[in-house]
Amino acid sequence: MSPEAAKTYVDNMVEAFTELDPEHAADFEANGERYKQQLDSISTELKDELARVPEASRALVTCEGAFSYLARDAGLTEQYLWAVNAEGALTPQRIAAVQDFVTRNKVPAVFCESTVEGKMDPIVEATDAKYGGTLYVDSLTEEGGDAPTYLDLLRYDARTITGALTGDGTKK
Secondary structure (H helix, E strand, C coil), X not given: CCHHHHHHHHHHHHHHHHHHCHHHHHHHHXXXXXXXXXXXXXXXXXXXXXXXXXXXXXXXXXXXXXXXXXXXXXXXXXXXXXXXXXXXXXXXXXXXXXXXXXXXXXXXXXXEXXXXXXXXXXXXXXXXXXXXXXXXXXXXXXXXCCCCCHHHHHHHHHHHHHHHHHCCCCEC
């Protein structure tokens, strides 16, 4: 989920395609560089926008802990209701811990993934945080939706996060 980490995947794909079809190595390299430039653009926009958020409030609070690399690369503190693929581990104690974190750090918005909508409702109801929006992590949308490609998914998530944390786009 991190544009920075995705560049490693691009490099690995370029290398694999080049091994399979060395005649087109220059094409693979050029396409990989263009793709990495788009990833860099998304990363830069995310970091530039987050610089507007008070440091203590720079947190990514989600339902599932699927954004660790993105949070690390963007300088966000990560909190979540359950670890990746562990929705069954959600407990009242975990909800209380996330509520306390949100309140203590004056986190302006919290998020949930498209596959588990509504699970952040107790946090929104118990704190001053707003629901910042739906994030995509496990799937793309149909063509014409918010996230029909991987780059669109990253761009959409970055803009949803920054819009909500800066106050430029929160939902209640």
